[in-house]
Structure formats: C-alpha cells, structure tokens
Amino acid sequence: MNEQFPASTAGEAPFEALRPRLMGLAYRLLGSRADAEDLVQEAWLRWHQANRSAIRDLEAWLVAATTRLGIDRLRSARTERSAYPGPWLPEPLSIDEAPGPEQLADVSSQVSIAFLALLEKLGPEERAAFLLKEVFDYDYARIAELLGQGEANCRQMVHRARTRLQAGRPRFTVTPDRHRALLERFMHAVQQGDREGIAGLLAANARLVSDGGGKALAALRPLHGAERIGRLYWALARRLRMLPLQVELRIGSVNGEPAMLRFHDGRLHSISTITIESGAEGDRITQVLSVVNPDKLRAHN
Known part of the structure; x- marks a missing residue:
C-alpha cells in the first residue's frame, strides 16, 4: 500500500478540502489509483515546503502543482507502458461489489475505464489541457x-x-437501464460458456482488450470479431470447470459504471466493463475491457 497522508491538522484543513479535486485530476491524468495517490502526496509535500504567505490562490497553486507533476509523470509512464506485457488498461479507482439500483442509475462517463483508456491516445500536455477544459x-x-x-x-x-477522442466513442449511446440489462445478459452467457449467445450480443466488429500485466492469463493483443470473442469465453468457461475453483460472476460497479466482477474462491479476479452502441439491429456491445492484473485489483481484495 502507498504511504498515507499524515493526520489532518487545523493548518492543513484547506488542503484537505481540496484533496478530492486534486485526486480526481491526478487519477484522470494518470489512469492509476496508486500513481494518483503518490502525485497528490507530492503536491502536499511541495505545499508544506512552500512559502504559504506568498500563495494568494491555494486552489490555483495546488492544481498547477498537480498538473505539472502529472505531465512529468505521464512522460515517464509512456516509456514504461510501451514495455508493458500486452495491453495496458487503467487501474480501477473504486469497485462496489453490491451497488443498489440507484447507484447504477447514472453511468459515470468521466471516469469510466473506456474513457480513461481513450485518454491514452493523447500526449501529456494535450491530455492535461483537455481535462482542465x-x-x-x-x-x-x-x-x-x-x-x-x-x-x-x-x-x-x-x-x-x-x-x-470522438473517433473512439459510440455514435449512439444507450440509457443506464439498457446498459445494465445488456451487461446482465452478457454475464449470463459468459457464465454458461454460451458461444453463440455471447456472439449474438456483440457487434460484428467488437473487440476485447484484457490487461493481465504478465501476471495473469490474458490475451497479449486485442481480440477482434464477435465469433472469436465468443470462442474465447467458451474455451475459458470449459477450462474453469476443470479447475478446483469456486467461480462466481456478479454485477457490480467500477468507477460508478456497471461492471461484471469475477471472483475465484471469494477473491476478486477480474473486472470487465462494456461499451454499447445502439443501431438498426438494436443494442450491441462494441467493446469489452477486462482488468485481470492482480496488482491493479489488490486494493480491492
């Protein structure tokens, strides 16, 4: 676990009031909960070392410090991620294993895994400018x-x-209720290893991206096509039935968005979110993003 902030004191109350905003900026910049926590802690240290009497606008000063630190961190992260085993996906910030219907009533698009993954297309300063605006x-x-x-x-x-970013977003989105309903159908088909049922829920050119980080079984390249994705889930279901594991799938939420959570022997094994587009043939899943890397799920186990 990352080092925690020292306990708040009266003198630190202004920073503590701004910390959620700084964390939100840092997480969107970096796509990593752990890195965002480190970044905000570094901003806190710089604030402690600064001449506070010279800071006229604390929020502006802290946002500037967090942004500049984030841009520097993004530059080094690009090199690290180019050597990452297989696709890199953002680390979930929050996972709710049993959200109520009201918690899934509104998809939080600004911190969805799909949105954060799209931000990887941008350069560090371009990403910062876009987020700030x-x-x-x-x-x-x-x-x-x-x-x-x-x-x-x-x-x-x-x-x-x-x-x-617009090129990677769905042209026509669906309501939160339809999003959850399609995810539930997809989860049921995955649980049964129903190859045809899975393929029938996917767009013909759907893609699956899985992030195992070299530490868990995952495809090393994005998988394209409804039939190929259906076959993969069918093979996975067969393999799991042969192992001495208690496997459970259930609907939860990741960063406020409905997600499929997979548990192995009671421990969170992976999270999967879907992107949906509505068209002439109805609602279809265009993308499945799965985080399997145990390092990115450790904080939730």
Whole structure:
C-alpha cells in the first residue's frame, strides 16, 4: 500500500478540502489509483515546503502543482507502458461489489475505464489541457497559465483532443437501464460458456482488450470479431470447470459504471466493463475491457 497522508491538522484543513479535486485530476491524468495517490502526496509535500504567505490562490497553486507533476509523470509512464506485457488498461479507482439500483442509475462517463483508456491516445500536455477544459471547466486563460502555453495553443490542443477522442466513442449511446440489462445478459452467457449467445450480443466488429500485466492469463493483443470473442469465453468457461475453483460472476460497479466482477474462491479476479452502441439491429456491445492484473485489483481484495 502507498504511504498515507499524515493526520489532518487545523493548518492543513484547506488542503484537505481540496484533496478530492486534486485526486480526481491526478487519477484522470494518470489512469492509476496508486500513481494518483503518490502525485497528490507530492503536491502536499511541495505545499508544506512552500512559502504559504506568498500563495494568494491555494486552489490555483495546488492544481498547477498537480498538473505539472502529472505531465512529468505521464512522460515517464509512456516509456514504461510501451514495455508493458500486452495491453495496458487503467487501474480501477473504486469497485462496489453490491451497488443498489440507484447507484447504477447514472453511468459515470468521466471516469469510466473506456474513457480513461481513450485518454491514452493523447500526449501529456494535450491530455492535461483537455481535462482542465472538459472535466474541470477551466477557461483557456487559466489553462494557458497553468501549462505555461499561449491561449491559442491551448485551444488547438483541446480541439485536437476532442477530435481524436470522438473517433473512439459510440455514435449512439444507450440509457443506464439498457446498459445494465445488456451487461446482465452478457454475464449470463459468459457464465454458461454460451458461444453463440455471447456472439449474438456483440457487434460484428467488437473487440476485447484484457490487461493481465504478465501476471495473469490474458490475451497479449486485442481480440477482434464477435465469433472469436465468443470462442474465447467458451474455451475459458470449459477450462474453469476443470479447475478446483469456486467461480462466481456478479454485477457490480467500477468507477460508478456497471461492471461484471469475477471472483475465484471469494477473491476478486477480474473486472470487465462494456461499451454499447445502439443501431438498426438494436443494442450491441462494441467493446469489452477486462482488468485481470492482480496488482491493479489488490486494493480491492
């Protein structure tokens, strides 16, 4: 586990009030809960070492520190992730094993695994500019000041980011109730190893991305096509039936989004989220993202 922040004192109350906002920014920047916690702790240390009497706007100072630290961390992370075994997916921030219906009534798109995975397409400063504008609603003058860039350049970065991300998003989304209903049907088919049933729920060009990090069984490349994905889940179900394991699948939530949680002997083994698009043939799953790397699930076990 990461080192925890020291207990709050009265003098630290202003930082503690801003910590959730800083954590939200750091997590969206890095896609890693552990790295985000480290980043916010580094911002806390810098604030402690700074001349506080010279800080006129604490929120602006801390957001700037967190953003700049995040950009530096992203630059080094790109090299690390290029050597990662197989696909890299974001580490879940929160996992609820038994959410109530009201908790699944609204998909939290701003921190969904799919959204964070899309952000990997952006360069570090482009990602920071996009998040500050689209998620945190900063104006371009403030973004330019935070990034040390001109306003025109920041506008261009945000525009490029929107264009690149739009290509990876569904054209027509579904309601939260339909999202959960299709996920439940998918989970039932996976549990039964129903190859045809799984394929029937997927778009013809659907893809499956699984992140095992070299520490768990997972495909080393994205798998494309409904039939191939159906065969994979069929083979996995057969394999699991031959092992002395108690396997349980259930609907939970990951980062506020409905997700399929797989447990082996009572321990969380993987999480899977789906992207859905509605078309002439009805609702179809276009993407399945599965995090199997035990390091990314350890905080939830």
